Amino acid sequence: MFESLKKKFSRTSDKLEEELKEEAQQENNLDPDEKPQKKRSFFSFGRKKEEPKEEEATEQLALESGEDNSGEEVEESSLLSKETTDSEEITKDKPEEEKKSFFSFGRKKKEEVEEESVEEEADEESAEEDSEEESGDKKSFFSFGRKKSDDDEESSGGFFSFIREKTISEKHVEDTLWELEMGLLEGDVAMEVASEVVDSVKQNLVGKKIKRSNDITEYTFNALRDAVAEIIDIPGKNMTEMIEEKKAQGEPLVVMFVGINGTGKTTTIGKLANYYLKKGYTPVIAASDTFRAGAIEQVNYHADNVGVKLIKHQKGSDPAAVAYDAIEHARAQGKELVLIDTAGRMQTNTNLMDEMKKIKRVANPDLVIFVGDALTGNDATEQAVKFNDAIDVDGVILTKADADSKGGASLSIGYVIKKPILFLGMGQGYDDIMEYDAQWMLNQLFSDDEEEVSESE
Incomplete structure (x- = not known):
C-alpha cells in the first residue's frame, strides 16, 4: 500500500540533503576528517532494532573470547583436501607406461610430493601477481549485482558532516517543499491537504540546527510524520x-x-x-x-x-x-x-x-x-x-x-x-x-x- 507516497516522502529528505551539501561545499564547510559512518535511510527512523538471535549472540561471544577452535579444524581439513587434490592432478600427468595398481593411485614418495608442492607454490604466487595487475580493470562474473557491504557504503561518501553547524532556512526548503507538494498532488492528495502538510513541514524544519547528514534525514522524517499524523487522525464515533x-x-x-x-x-x-x-x-x-x-x-x-x-x-x-x-x-x-x-x-x-x-x-x-x-x-x-x-x-x-x-x-x-x-x-x-x-x-x-x-x- 501507498508505495508512491513513501517514495515522495523519501525524495523530500534526499532533496534537502542535496541543497545543504551543495551550499556547504561552496562554503568549504564539509568536514574532511569526520570518521565515515553508515548513512541511515529515511524509513529507518522509528523502526524497531532487531535483537540478535541467541545462537548468533553465543557464536559472537565465543569468537570474542577466543574459545572457538573450529577454525583450526577447518584449516587442517582444507590442507588435507588440498594435498589429495594435488596428488590426483599429478597422477593424471604421469605417462601411461608408469601406471600402477588401483590402490596405488594418489600415493607418492615423500621427496616427490615436497618437490612438486614447492614448484606449484611458485606457480601460484606468479599467477596471483598477474591477477593483481589485472584486477584494476577486471571483475569476477559473479561480482556483478552483488550488494555492497556496510564498509563499501560508508566509503562511498554518502554520509557527511559540517565543520560549522548549519541552520535550515526558508531558502533551503523552498524548492524541496514545492516538489513535495507537486508529488502529493500527483498522488491524488487533495489540494488543501497537500498545502497543510507542506506548511506544517516548513514550520517544523526551518530553524533546525544540523551537524551531519543523518540529522537532516531524521528531522525531515519527523516533520513529515507529525504533519501526516495530524491529517489522518480525525476524532469521531466508534x-x-x-x-x-x-x-x-x-x-x-x-x-x-x-x-x-x-x-x-x-x-x-x-x-x-x-x-x-x-x-x-x-x-x-x-x-x-x-x-x-x-x-x-x-x-x-x-x-x-x-x-x-x-x-x-x-x-x-x-x-x-x-x-x-x-x-x-x-x-x-x-x-x-x-x-x-x-x-x-x-x-x-x-x-x-x-x-x-x-x-x-x-x-x-x-x-x-x-x-x-x-x-x-x-x-x-x-x-x-x-x-x-x-x-x-x-x-x-x-x-x-x-x-x-x-x-x-x-x-x-x-x-x-x-x-x-x-x-x-x-x-x-x-x-x-x-x-x-x-x-x-x-x-x-x-x-x-x-x-x-x-x-x-
Whole structure:
C-alpha cells in the first residue's frame, strides 16, 4: 500500500540533503576528517532494532573470547583436501607406461610430493601477481549485482558532516517543499491537504540546527510524520461503542449507507453484517435500493451468505418504508444493528439526493456512512464533500484500500469533510474489512518494513 507516497516522502529528505551539501561545499564547510559512518535511510527512523538471535549472540561471544577452535579444524581439513587434490592432478600427468595398481593411485614418495608442492607454490604466487595487475580493470562474473557491504557504503561518501553547524532556512526548503507538494498532488492528495502538510513541514524544519547528514534525514522524517499524523487522525464515533450505548437503551443502532454506484457499498454492508455477527451482535439488513435492477437480489445474496435477516419490498416501492420496517423488526426481535442499503446515485442528481434525504428523515439513523472507492483518489474526496453537504454524513468507509498505491483518498477524505474514516475494505472476502486505526495508517505510510507494519496491526 501507498508505495508512491513513501517514495515522495523519501525524495523530500534526499532533496534537502542535496541543497545543504551543495551550499556547504561552496562554503568549504564539509568536514574532511569526520570518521565515515553508515548513512541511515529515511524509513529507518522509528523502526524497531532487531535483537540478535541467541545462537548468533553465543557464536559472537565465543569468537570474542577466543574459545572457538573450529577454525583450526577447518584449516587442517582444507590442507588435507588440498594435498589429495594435488596428488590426483599429478597422477593424471604421469605417462601411461608408469601406471600402477588401483590402490596405488594418489600415493607418492615423500621427496616427490615436497618437490612438486614447492614448484606449484611458485606457480601460484606468479599467477596471483598477474591477477593483481589485472584486477584494476577486471571483475569476477559473479561480482556483478552483488550488494555492497556496510564498509563499501560508508566509503562511498554518502554520509557527511559540517565543520560549522548549519541552520535550515526558508531558502533551503523552498524548492524541496514545492516538489513535495507537486508529488502529493500527483498522488491524488487533495489540494488543501497537500498545502497543510507542506506548511506544517516548513514550520517544523526551518530553524533546525544540523551537524551531519543523518540529522537532516531524521528531522525531515519527523516533520513529515507529525504533519501526516495530524491529517489522518480525525476524532469521531466508534461504531461498536455506539451499538453498546443503544443496546443499553433497548434500541438498535441504525446505520444508513450512501454513495455512488460501483464503490462496493452493498458488499461492504455484507462485510459489516459478518463482522458484527462474529462479535456476538444480531444485524438486520434493509434493502432500500428499490430503483436499480437486481439491487434487491444482490443484497439478498450477501445476506444469505453471512446468515442475517433481510427486510425487502417489491422493486419500485418506497425505500423509506423498507428502512422503517427493518427498524421495527429489529426492535421487536431485540436485534442490535440495522444496516440500510440505499440506491447508488451521483452526487449531482438532485432528485435522487432528495429521495435519500427522505430516507434519512423517516429512518432517523444514528450514523450516515459514505462509502467511497480508495482507487478513485480525488474523485472519492469530491463525492464525499457533495454527500456531506447534502445529507451530513458521520463517517467514511473506504473500499479497495489494499490495492491503493497512491494513498491520496486515505490521506485526504477525512480531513476535507472533517469526519473520521471508520473502516477500510481490504479484499474480496467477507472477513476482509478492518476498523480504521490512525497509527496503523501512519506505519503504512512511513515504514518499508512489512513485518513492522503487520506487528502494529
